[in-house]
Amino acid sequence: MAVSKSELQRRIQAFSDACSRKGLRVTHQRMEVFWALAVSDAHPDAESVYQRVRSRVTGISRDTVYRTLATLESKGLIRKAAALGGSARYDANMANHHHFVCTACGLIKDFSSKVLDDLPIPKTVESFGRIDASQVQVRGVCVSCAKRKPKKRRRSPK
């Protein structure tokens, strides 16, 4: 479950270096937020990170955790898992298909591919539980977001 001690050390050092390289200040809070994320592979949500960090840094604010996570994600130092938008998006198309997701505006486009419909899922995955379906998610920046310059981030489009 947990990451090995030495590996954790290495990742945290690498993170610190990466911050400096990218012009991000190496603050105590930032290091702790990254630590909370790197110390396990549980993919915690922001509130969980906040709780974990708070036990080590008294007085840290939720906002700092949210802001730090967003900053690190925008710098490519961490990733959002699965969920990309603040709100759930629904799909009435139950046929096998895959998604292109714009990380800037949340746009989702469908595409289909015979090859991708039947992926070879490793046997190890079966030990996690019953498998119902698999789907490919392609992340990128859609054409219209690429045009309008470095516009500010926006919420899921209607």
Add this chain to the structure above:
Amino acid sequence: MAVSKSELQRRIQAFSDACSRKGLRVTHQRMEVFWALAVSDAHPDAESVYQRVRSRVTGISRDTVYRTLATLESKGLIRKAAALGGSARYDANMANHHHFVCTACGLIKDFSSKVLDDLPIPKTVESFGRIDASQVQVRGVCVSCAKRKPKKRRRSPK
């Protein structure tokens, strides 16, 4: 963009039948919510569905839309796209990897696979925008959720 008229008709009829078959009442609101979803491939969020339906069914409540979407999803009549939990989940592991997601409790487990790391993405996807990465998401029910009976749905685990 839009689905053809006859195809839409067919899907709505099939939906109505499926409701009956699964013991769900075929209510006006339910049909309209499904219609709002099936009429386009824009993967709207709950609020968008609410706005669309409200223009046809005066007085429908947000709660009905949220409840209906959750019900239909639990019956396998619609799907949630990309986002699975109410809150964003983060990942400090930037190495190429894929996810098993439990649709019952939100658990996320990582797995890796050389084959899946380099999938053949159809050329059509390139027309949507710049591609940054692709990842496989396997959905299912984890071992511990499979054990504890038909327990109620829960929020993202900490």
Add this chain to the structure above:
DNA sequence: TTCCTTAATAGGAATTATTCTTATCTGGGG
């Protein structure tokens, strides 16, 4: 058709998730 049971709904309050605002603080270059 009419009646009945109970799932489903409306409306709004409550809760949860996330972002914003403002005053204050501090990492790290000079």
Add this chain to the structure above:
DNA sequence: CCCCAGATAAGAATAATTCCTATTAAGGAA
């Protein structure tokens, strides 16, 4: 050591989702 732009704390504000309760209506039975 000094400075200041980038970071933070605290809590208000906003957005997303669920809960609560009284009322309505789908659809099986009579």
